[in-house]
Amino acid sequence: MSLVSDLGHSRGQAATGTTFAVAGGREVHIRVRNLTMAYGDFVLMRDLDFTVQRGEIFVIMGGSGCGKSTLLRHLIGLNEPAAGEIWYGDENFTKAAPATRELMLRRFGVLYQSGGLWSSMTLAENIGLPLGEFTDLTPAQIREVATLKLSLVGLKGFEDYYPSQISGGMQKRAGLARAMALDPEVLFFDEPSAGLDPVSSCLLDELILELRASLGSTIVIVTHELASIFAIADNCIYLDTETRTMGALGNPHELLKSCTNPGVRRFLTRGREGAEGVREGETAHG
Numbered sequence: 001m002s003l004v005s006d007l008g009h010s011r012g013q014a015a016t017g018t019t020f021a022v023a024g025g026r027e028v029h030i031r032v033r034n035l036t037m038a039y040g041d042f043v044l045m046r047d048l049d050f051t052v053q054r055g056e057i058f059v060i061m062g063g064s065g066c067g068k069s070t071l072l073r074h075l076i077g078l079n080e081p082a083a084g085e086i087w088y089g090d091e092n093f094t095k096a097a098p099a100t101r102e103l104m105l106r107r108f109g110v111l112y113q114s115g116g117l118w119s120s121m122t123l124a125e126n127i128g129l130p131l132g133e134f135t136d137l138t139p140a141q142i143r144e145v146a147t148l149k150l151s152l153v154g155l156k157g158f159e160d161y162y163p164s165q166i167s168g169g170m171q172k173r174a175g176l177a178r179a180m181a182l183d184p185e186v187l188f189f190d191e192p193s194a195g196l197d198p199v200s201s202c203l204l205d206e207l208i209l210e211l212r213a214s215l216g217s218t219i220v221i222v223t224h225e226l227a228s229i230f231a232i233a234d235n236c237i238y239l240d241t242e243t244r245t246m247g248a249l250g251n252p253h254e255l256l257k258s259c260t261n262p263g264v265r266r267f268l269t270r271g272r273e274g275a276e277g278v279r280e281g282e283t284a285h286g
């Protein structure tokens with residue numbers, strides 16, 4: 001659907017015929033095996049073990065400071081595991097040679113917690129930056145792709161605006177457009193709705209669902225917005241600060257019904273004790 005689809009991205013080529021390529025009839029896109037995350041001697045989380053299916057919206061949730069952003073940083077290679085491995089399809093990301101890893105990274109799009117647009121560049125220039133670096137597109141083609149990506153997030157006509165000239169919600173959407181610049185197979189969003197009003201936050205959720213439908217990307221999102229989690233997550237992992245490992249894994253609606261981990265129940269019911277009797281709709285929107 002875009003000018004960059006002929007860049008040689010190996011979309012769809014990964015994950016064929018290995019022991020863990022298929023689980024329950026669907027294709028495993030990301031596999032995290034016995035991951036331990038540490039800063040020096042401080043072990044933040046251990047024994048994280050989970051898979052993300054291709055095309056899934058997967059949420060990393062948990063209290064502030066539990067290690068959500070750190071897990072995201074491991075998934076995109078900014079932090080190295082203290083133990084364990086991360087696989088994309090049948091490629092071992094953790095053990096990959098630098099050149100291979102560099103190629104794998106180009107298939108990722110990232111929206112950082114801080115947003116991260118360059119303030120001295122227009123929106124079109126921000127989105128064009130990775131295209132200029134990693135493709136042979138001409139400046140005119142780059143501009144065309146930038147316009148296309150901005151229109152996907154409802155910002156057509158804002159190509160020549162600087163980040164400071166648009167609202168916080170628009171900056172988030174521009175960040176999303178930049179994350180999508182190279183038609184990524186996997187999109188990583190760290191707190192995409194932080195700082196947005198509830199209506200903008202809801203619109204962003206709808207946008208994320210639309211992007212998944214139109215691009216078919218796998219989407220990994222860090223968030224503690226319950227409404228978002230219940231609205232868009234196919235599956236989620238809860239990082240438990242008390243036990244320093246994963247407290248739950250699964251669909252959030254199912255977890256709300258049946259998960260017995262007290263930390264997970266507190267989280268999913270906004271801290272209400274004795275979560276029995278809390279109705280799902282109440283929790284998701286109340």
Ligand SMILES: Nc1ncnc2c1ncn2[C@@H]1O[C@H](COP(=O)(O)OP(=O)(O)OP(=O)(O)O)[C@@H](O)[C@H]1O
Binds near residue numbers: 062065
């Ligand atoms: N570069 C670092 N060096 C040492 N410790 C760090 C570093 N980055 C984060 N930490 C620590 O790791 C823990 C987890 O941080 P992280 O940013 O992953 O949490 P988080 O779950 O994303 O929190 P929040 O919801 O507030 O964004 C915190 O205690 C933090 O102080």
Ligand SMILES: [Mg+2]
Binds near residue numbers: 068113
């Ligand atoms: Mg964080």
